Amino acid sequence: MVDLPEYACACGRSYEVSVGRWRCDCGGVLDLAAVPLAWSPRGDDHSLWRYADAIPVPGRRFSLGEGMTPLVEASLGGAGSPGGDDGVWFKVEYVSPTGSFKDRGAVVLAALADLIGAPRLVADSSGNAGTAMAAYAARAGVAAEIFVPSGVSEKKLAQIRGHGARVTVVEGPREETARAAVERVEATGAFYASHVYNPFFYEGTKTYALEVFEQLGGTAPDALVLPAGNGTLVIGAYLGFAGLRAAGLVDRVPRIVAVQAELCAPVAEAFTSGRADVEAWSAAGTAEAPGPGERTVAGRTVAEGIAIAAPARGARILEIVRETGGAVVTVSEKEIALSHAALAARGLWVEPTGAVAYAAVRGLRSCGSPLTEGTVVAPLCGSGLKASM
Incomplete structure (x- = not known):
């Protein structure tokens, strides 16, 4: 198992990375314990994995060519x-x-899900993060369910479904979509691949x-x-x-x-x-x-x-x-x-x-x-x- 930085909350609590951990017991958001940036770009790699030494999750094998955009x-x-x-x-x-910058974080979360043995993941999104997570979950061989609010572009919905993810459309404001995703995570024990709550997304x-x-x-x-x-x-x-x-x-x-x-x-x-x-x-x-x-x-x-x-x-x-x-x-x-x-x-x-x-x-x-x-x-x-x- 690769050593991963711990989750840390502003309240002072810290946690090992695990499938079920996505927020602090106090309800606060989690960050990662600070790690110095390792600057050693890999000249022969023209994806974001040229900075693999600066990303605390090994995931190059799941790449779709993301990164190094013009x-x-x-x-x-x-x-x-x-x-x-x-x-x-x-x-x-x-x-x-997949057509947006969200690929940067999604590839890291998919690699993390695979690394910690998550059999399935759940994400909520207004569209782009959902399409990205669906694509990279498919690449990593992890089952995915994506929650989206009503009114999301039909093209984004088609893209999510095309990658094989299950789609759940939630009526009401965007916050209702996140609430429904959290309920599914807590009921099933799925890995919450949240571009908001999971700090590994920002490593991408x-x-x-x-x-x-x-x-x-x-x-x-x-x-x-x-x-x-x-x-x-x-x-x-x-x-x-x-x-x-x-x-x-x-x-x-x-x-x-x-x-x-x-x-x-x-x-x-x-x-x-x-x-x-x-x-x-x-x-x-x-x-x-x-x-x-x-x-x-x-x-x-x-x-x-x-x-x-x-x-x-x-x-x-x-x-x-x-x-x-x-x-x-x-x-x-x-x-x-x-x-x-x-x-x-x-x-x-x-x-x-x-x-x-x-x-x-x-x-x-x-x-x-x-x-x-x-x-x-x-x-x-x-x-x-x-x-x-």
């Missing part, structure tokens, strides 16, 4: 956004095997930062602009650059700007209010009705991938953006639609959530915000072939 310049020689795109780079995550998403570091020639950008629902990419990217800083490879972690949709912005509201924790978002919290061109369904944002009313790690997202000198900002439905169209006009076809980070970059640069000064990297996190405007 980093492309946004600038078109002065054309484009009102504030200009000079110094802006897109990390094209939608070329990942931290490779986003390691790749950016290499692709920029061994330097850190000035800012990372990242979509934030549950914060899986915010937390992972921070861990990656914090690890590089601790290893003496960079002298700072980039400013992290987390982006939420105006119609579901619990973390942004807490940031603006100066709070250390996040209160659940409700429909009553949406102060403005959609304007012309702002297309929503029953007040729901088109950015379904970040429509999380009560993120379990909201406090951690706030800590990260404040520590790095960043912020939590919001974008409107109209800004998402315009940015989606701008990306498409450049040959980049993303799902609505995939346009959120660029919408924030455009808005911040147009008003001269220092948050997006210098070199900025933003992900195109999900494929438009999976969901559309």
Whole structure:
């Protein structure tokens, strides 16, 4: 058995990794005991497993080729956004095997499930994490059941089913989906492959930062602009650059700007209010009705991938953006639609959530915000072939 880092909770409790352990007895979320970043990229490997020495789970045999996604310049020689795109780079995550950055964490969780002998896994998702877990569970030979909220893209549902996973559709808000998944885990003893609760997922998403570091020639950008629902990419990217800083490879972690949709912005509201924790978002919290061109369904944002009313790690997202000198900002439905169209006009076809980070970059640069000064990297996190405007 490979030695794994222990789970640790802020309350002081720690636990060995096991199939049934997914949260602390106090109810808190679990992190991993800190381990120094081992920087020894494998030059002959062009997947995220080139950083295998920095990932505490051996899993290369389950690879579908995830990782090492392209980093492309946004600038078109002065054309484009009102504030200009000079110094802006897109990390094209939608070329990942299942069409989103969630493959980074899913491959690590599938490898972990196999390593600890889990015969089946359960996950809940608004779509992309579910498709990723279904694919990598199939690759690892582990049975999977994926819980999704009603209203998820039919293409994502078809993808999950196509990989052989059982799908359970749950009526009601996203939080009801998570509750139903937890009930199944507790009733069956399945491994909870949660991209929110299981900290090994972030060991995969931290490779986003390691790749950016290499692709920029061994330097850190000035800012990372990242979509934030549950914060899986915010937390992972921070861990990656914090690890590089601790290893003496960079002298700072980039400013992290987390982006939420105006119609579901619990973390942004807490940031603006100066709070250390996040209160659940409700429909009553949406102060403005959609304007012309702002297309929503029953007040729901088109950015379904970040429509999380009560993120379990909201406090951690706030800590990260404040520590790095960043912020939590919001974008409107109209800004998402315009940015989606701008990306498409450049040959980049993303799902609505995939346009959120660029919408924030455009808005911040147009008003001269220092948050997006210098070199900025933003992900195109999900494929438009999976969901559309």
